[in-house]
Structure formats: structure tokens, C-alpha cells
Amino acid sequence: MKKLVLAALVAAAALPAAAQFQKPEDAVKYRQSAFTVMGAHFGRLGAMANGRVPFDAAQASANADIVAVMAKLPFTAFGEGTDKAGNTKAKPEVWSQADKFKAGATKMQDEVAKLQAAAKSGNLDQLKAQFGAAAQSCKACHDNFRKE
Amino acid sequence: MKKLVLAALVAAAALPAAAQFQKPEDAVKYRQSAFTVMGAHFGRLGAMANGRVPFDAAQASANADIVAVMAKLPFTAFGEGTDKAGNTKAKPEVWSQADKFKAGATKMQDEVAKLQAAAKSGNLDQLKAQFGAAAQSCKACHDNFRKE
Numbered sequence: 001m002k003k004l005v006l007a008a009l010v011a012a013a014a015l016p017a018a019a020q021f022q023k024p025e026d027a028v029k030y031r032q033s034a035f036t037v038m039g040a041h042f043g044r045l046g047a048m049a050n051g052r053v054p055f056d057a058a059q060a061s062a063n064a065d066i067v068a069v070m071a072k073l074p075f076t077a078f079g080e081g082t083d084k085a086g087n088t089k090a091k092p093e094v095w096s097q098a099d100k101f102k103a104g105a106t107k108m109q110d111e112v113a114k115l116q117a118a119a120k121s122g123n124l125d126q127l128k129a130q131f132g133a134a135a136q137s138c139k140a141c142h143d144n145f146r147k148e
Numbered sequence: 149m150k151k152l153v154l155a156a157l158v159a160a161a162a163l164p165a166a167a168q169f170q171k172p173e174d175a176v177k178y179r180q181s182a183f184t185v186m187g188a189h190f191g192r193l194g195a196m197a198n199g200r201v202p203f204d205a206a207q208a209s210a211n212a213d214i215v216a217v218m219a220k221l222p223f224t225a226f227g228e229g230t231d232k233a234g235n236t237k238a239k240p241e242v243w244s245q246a247d248k249f250k251a252g253a254t255k256m257q258d259e260v261a262k263l264q265a266a267a268k269s270g271n272l273d274q275l276k277a278q279f280g281a282a283a284q285s286c287k288a289c290h291d292n293f294r295k296e
Contacts, residue, residue, distance in 0.1 A: 020195070026188075029184055032181070033182070037185060037221065040169075047168075066221070
């Protein structure tokens, strides 16, 4: 499964940084969709981390792998002209503080990579700890870059 | 990259068939999001297949890999009670003809797997041919199971 992670990251990195969307609202819908799918699978990890459902290492790992694939996708879709399109909740700071936004995205991706390792460790305590760290990295960007 | 494909399929297969959504509308939003992401990357392959953008084997392969991961996801989210939720466009036949729907999903996933192979072949003619076959498998389900 380690190979999945690495291969997925390589694949995502090979995608063009400039988004390929016909209309700005297509980019907004795409990035929101990627976050929705990521959030669904992240939430399933949280349910295990928080004891709402029994810990299952195989399912935790499968969910974490999908989170890791999704985590790479949205950031190709914050191109110029997408700041006011569709029903975006992105704050202007996404573009005016682009370096900070990028750093936050990278931080999240790093925490998600660690979450994958924790999920497949079979150790619930590791999953709990790393889920918290990853969730914090999500929250940091939401606080700074997403409208309520 | 072959390992990515296999590992992703194994990972997706390990997910529970019964959807894990708090509300039916969450399932609808999830499946629509997965289709949106899949469609975006499928469309990029189509742009190469149709000559709107230059063929790039690495990018074609990266896009096809994401399509393949996404292709497994939506079908966990057509559970009972999700037939009229949110802004679903699913026809009642998704549930009343469940076997046919499942067969269509499997057909699409098979065609997408072949599309991955074609995308990484470096042969544009193969990509063109298999893109058409995959697109037809999408259309078949849209015609039968999705409202206009």
C-alpha cells in the first residue's frame, strides 16, 4: 500500500499546475467536490478515532488512501478568475496570501501521509493521535481561507 | 503505475458496501462529487483523444489513474433512502433494476481499467479507441439511470 501512496503522489504531481477547466465555476465545483469526497473518507477515520465505530485497520487504511489521493486534487483548481465564481466559499486571502495557502495545503498533505501510515499500523492510539494532527491541519486552512 | 491501479482497486473493494453517511442527502452529495471529479479527469483524456490538446502520455496516465480511483466510489452511496434525497438526478430504476445498474457500473469500471492501460501505452490511437468505449459505458448508464 506504500506503493499506492507514492504512485498516487507521483501521478498527481504529473498533472499540470494550471487548472484545465472550461469555466471558473467548473473549477469551483471540482475543488468543492474533491473536498467533499476527501471529507467523507476523513470522517470515517474520525469515527474510528473517536470510537463511534469499531476500529478496522483494513478499512482505516482504505479510507486513508482515498484521502491521500483526494488531498492532492483541489489545489489545481484555485486558478486566477476562480475567486468569485460559482458558490465559492474561498476568501480573497487564498490569492492575496498565496504562499501561506500553499504552505497550508502542503502541511495538510504531509499530515495526511502520516495518517496513512497510522491507519495501516493497526494501532488505534496512533490513528487517534494522527487523526487529531491531520484534522488540525484542515481546520487551520478553513479558519484562514474559507468563509463561514 | 500498474501497482497504483491494483492497490487502489483493492483499497476500494475493502470499503464497506453499505454506505456510511449520516443523512441521505450526504450520500447524494458524495456520489455527485465523486462523479464530478471523475468527469473532470475523464474530460481531460477526452480533450487529448479528440485532439483539443496535445497528447501527453504521462498526463493521460495520471488522469486515467484518478478516473479509476473515482470510478469505484459513487456506487457505495446509492443506498436505500437515497432515491429522493438532495438534488439527486437518479431515476427510480437505479433501485428497481438494481442488477442492471450494478452491471452497468461494473462495465464502466472495466472499460476504465482498459482506459488506464491505453493511456499509459503512449499510443494515441489506443487512447482514442478506448476513450470512446469508456465514454459509451458512461452514456449507457446516464441514458438509463439519470434524469435529464
